[in-house]
Amino acid sequence: xxxYPSQEWCDEWKDAMNNDPACVETGKNWGLDFPGDFxxxxxxxxxxxxTHYMYADIKGGKCLELKMLxxxxxxxxxxxxxxxxxxxxxxxxxxxxxxxxxxxALFIMKGDMGKIxxxxxxxRAMAASxxxxxxxxxxx
Amino acid sequence: MGEIRIIGDxxxxxxxxxxxxxxxxxxxxxxxxxxRISGNLVATEKNIGVAITIIFDKGNISLKxxxxxxxxxxxxxxxxxxxxxxxxxxNPIVGVLKGRIKVRGNLLKLLKMVTIVRSD
Numbered sequence: 001x002x003x004y005p006s007q008e009w010c011d012e013w014k015d016a017m018n019n020d021p022a023c024v025e026t027g028k029n030w031g032l033d034f035p036g037d038f039x040x041x042x043x044x045x046x047x048x049x050x051t052h053y054m055y056a057d058i059k060g061g062k063c064l065e066l067k068m069l070x071x072x073x074x075x076x077x078x079x080x081x082x083x084x085x086x087x088x089x090x091x092x093x094x095x096x097x098x099x100x101x102x103x104x105a106l107f108i109m110k111g112d113m114g115k116i117x118x119x120x121x122x123x124r125a126m127a128a129s130x131x132x133x134x135x136x137x138x139x140x
Numbered sequence: 141m142g143e144i145r146i147i148g149d150x151x152x153x154x155x156x157x158x159x160x161x162x163x164x165x166x167x168x169x170x171x172x173x174x175x176r177i178s179g180n181l182v183a184t185e186k187n188i189g190v191a192i193t194i195i196f197d198k199g200n201i202s203l204k205x206x207x208x209x210x211x212x213x214x215x216x217x218x219x220x221x222x223x224x225x226x227x228x229x230x231n232p233i234v235g236v237l238k239g240r241i242k243v244r245g246n247l248l249k250l251l252k253m254v255t256i257v258r259s260d
Contacts, residue, residue, distance in 0.1 A: 099219050100187070100188055100219075102152045102156065103151070103152040103153045103156070103185050103188050103190050103219055104152055104188060104190060105151050105155070106152075107152075109152075112159050113155055113156045113157070113158065113159045113160075114159040114163060114259055116156060117156055117157070117223045117226045117227060117259070118223070118226070118259060120220055120223035120224075120227075121220075121223075
């Protein structure tokens with residue numbers, strides 16, 4: 001089982017997204033005429049010792065690249081999501097809803113939120129694919 | 141470019157709707173419907189209980205976290221229904237009739253005011 005977060009976990013999530021018919025179908029227009037890449041900043045706590053960055057390049061319902069980064073670097077993603085490891089962990093486990101986290105402002109998302117509203121089904125499918133495989137977690 | 145006045149810190153619901161509102165304020169056709177309206181609309185995500193208030197003052201629009209005591213109109217719905225409405229997939233009347241959206245207050249005013257978060 002992959003440890004969340006790790007490159008092995010990124011590879012599993014990428015496969016899960018690309019093999020999920022809901023992601024492929026609902027995301028077919030995602031990122032075609034706007035930058036649809038995400039940078040996740042996972043802040044420490046609940047077993048995570050330092051801030052981790054995860055970059056996901058997604059276009060047309062397919063994840064082209066998903067990798068851990070040492071820092072934000074020069075990436076200027078379409079969507080920048082910040083949240084604590086303690087808040088991301090229940091989403092990855094499938095216990096909490098990612099969109100609820102956005103509405104509650106547990107996760108701060110910067111980017112064209114209108115695109116998120118217009119593609120809410122895709123965002124939900126993408127978030128559901130996170131919990132479609134088993135993982136191990138830090139601090140447990 | 142027009143501007144939505146933000147009062148205080150916005151919750152995630154407000155932040156999600158803000159960019160659509162900012163696009164609409166520059167849309168003369170959309171603004172024609174709401175330019176003369178004064179009043180406020182409270183929208184609540186019913187599953188989470190997070191609310192925002194959109195304040196209309198004859199073409200000037202403000203957005204604030206939470207609800208106000210006596211809004212001109214109020215609606216309760218879930219995020220997915222609000223998203224479906226905002227992208228034009230859901231007719232609000234159908235949403236109300238099917239019970240996906242609950243409303244209170246001046247319905248006619250609400251139907252005009254809520255177009256500020258519609259992006260079709």
